Amino acid sequence: MPEANVSNAGLKVAGASDVCSSPENGPVHVVDLPKEHAEEDAREEDLQRKQRRHKSRVSQARTSIIALKNDIKDKSQKLLKQLSLRTSLMLRHRERRESFSTDENSEDDPYNTNKDGRSSLDAPSQKQDDDRWGDHRRSLGSTSCSGQSTGGRLSNGPFAADERSMREIGPPADDADWVWDDASGYYHNPVSGMYYDGRSGLMGYYRDGQWVHYQPRKSDHRRITASTRINARNSKVQLKKSILQEHAISPVLWFAVVDTSCFFCEEEFAALQYFKKMQGSVILVIPLAVVRELDTLKREEGKKGHDARAGVRFIAEALQSGAMWLRAQQHHEHPANHWRRDSVSCGRPCGR
Structure with a gap:
C-alpha cells in the first residue's frame, strides 16, 4: 500500500523509514499524535493526582476526628465516674450525720433548722453531748450544781475517772x-x-x-540494753601495737660512696645536692682519689673542665661549712659508729 496522508483522522502515517519490526507482532508503524491529545492526557493525569491527594486528606481528617471523639468519650466517662463517686461519698456522709443526730425532730425532718438558723445535722444536740460526757460529769460533779470547782481534773479527757x-x-x-x-x-x-x-x-x-x-x-515491751567491758589488756589494737614494737628496726645510717662519673652527669650531680636535707640518715663519702682526679681535670677546657670545677667547688664548700653529711677519706677507711652502717655506690648497695 503506498504512503498516504489521512486527513479525516488528522494522523500522519510514517513512511518506510519509520517502520520498526517486532519479533512477536511483525512490523509496527509509529504514529505521531497531535498536541491537543497530549494536553488532554496531561490534564487527566493532573486531575487524577489531585483526586488522590484529596482522598488522602479526607481519610486523614476522618481518622483524626474519630480519635478526637474517642478521647472525648473517655474523658466524659472518667468525669461521670468521679461524679458518681462524689455523690456516693456525700450520701454516706449524710447518712452518718443523720445516724449521729439524736434530736427528736431529726427522725421526722432531718433538715430541720434550729433557732440559730443552722441545720440540725450541722449542730450537735445537747442530748448527744450529755450522753458523751454525762458519766464523767456525774462522777465528779458539776460546778454549776454543787458550787465546788474541780480544778479541771479528769473532766476534759475521754479517760476520766475518780482519784x-x-x-x-x-x-x-x-x-x-x-x-x-x-x-x-x-x-x-x-x-x-x-x-x-x-x-x-x-x-x-x-x-x-x-x-x-x-x-x-x-505490756510485752522490752528495754534493749548493751554493755561493753573496758579493758586495755584485751584490746586487739594494743596487742598489734606491742608486736610491732618488739620487731621494730633500729635507726639505719647509710654511707653513699661517690665516684668521678657522678660529677660529670647533670642529673646525678643534682641528686647529690639533696643529701643536705637527709642529715642524720645518709653520709656522703668522697674518696681522696676522686678529689685528686677532679683537681687534675679542672685545668682542662670545655664541658668536662667546667663540671670538674663545679664538683671541686661543691666539695670545698661542704667541708669548709663543717657539714656532717659529707666526708672525704680513703676508700678503705670505715668510721666507727654505734648505728647500723651500710654503704651504696651510685644508688646500689656495695657492702659494709
Missing part, C-alpha cells in the same frame, strides 16, 4: 519513775513528761486541762 479508782489501779509495774499528780489526776513520769491512764492502759500528755493521746501501752 480513788485510779490510785487502786496504780502506775505501770515495770517502771519506778511514775508518781501521782494531784493537779491532773493521773500518774506522771517526770523523766519523760508523760501521763498514764490506768483504766485504759494508755499514755499521753496532760496540758492546760486537756488530755492528748500518745500511744497504747505495750
Whole structure:
C-alpha cells in the first residue's frame, strides 16, 4: 500500500523509514499524535493526582476526628465516674450525720433548722453531748450544781475517772519513775513528761486541762540494753601495737660512696645536692682519689673542665661549712659508729 496522508483522522502515517519490526507482532508503524491529545492526557493525569491527594486528606481528617471523639468519650466517662463517686461519698456522709443526730425532730425532718438558723445535722444536740460526757460529769460533779470547782481534773479527757479508782489501779509495774499528780489526776513520769491512764492502759500528755493521746501501752515491751567491758589488756589494737614494737628496726645510717662519673652527669650531680636535707640518715663519702682526679681535670677546657670545677667547688664548700653529711677519706677507711652502717655506690648497695 503506498504512503498516504489521512486527513479525516488528522494522523500522519510514517513512511518506510519509520517502520520498526517486532519479533512477536511483525512490523509496527509509529504514529505521531497531535498536541491537543497530549494536553488532554496531561490534564487527566493532573486531575487524577489531585483526586488522590484529596482522598488522602479526607481519610486523614476522618481518622483524626474519630480519635478526637474517642478521647472525648473517655474523658466524659472518667468525669461521670468521679461524679458518681462524689455523690456516693456525700450520701454516706449524710447518712452518718443523720445516724449521729439524736434530736427528736431529726427522725421526722432531718433538715430541720434550729433557732440559730443552722441545720440540725450541722449542730450537735445537747442530748448527744450529755450522753458523751454525762458519766464523767456525774462522777465528779458539776460546778454549776454543787458550787465546788474541780480544778479541771479528769473532766476534759475521754479517760476520766475518780482519784480513788485510779490510785487502786496504780502506775505501770515495770517502771519506778511514775508518781501521782494531784493537779491532773493521773500518774506522771517526770523523766519523760508523760501521763498514764490506768483504766485504759494508755499514755499521753496532760496540758492546760486537756488530755492528748500518745500511744497504747505495750505490756510485752522490752528495754534493749548493751554493755561493753573496758579493758586495755584485751584490746586487739594494743596487742598489734606491742608486736610491732618488739620487731621494730633500729635507726639505719647509710654511707653513699661517690665516684668521678657522678660529677660529670647533670642529673646525678643534682641528686647529690639533696643529701643536705637527709642529715642524720645518709653520709656522703668522697674518696681522696676522686678529689685528686677532679683537681687534675679542672685545668682542662670545655664541658668536662667546667663540671670538674663545679664538683671541686661543691666539695670545698661542704667541708669548709663543717657539714656532717659529707666526708672525704680513703676508700678503705670505715668510721666507727654505734648505728647500723651500710654503704651504696651510685644508688646500689656495695657492702659494709
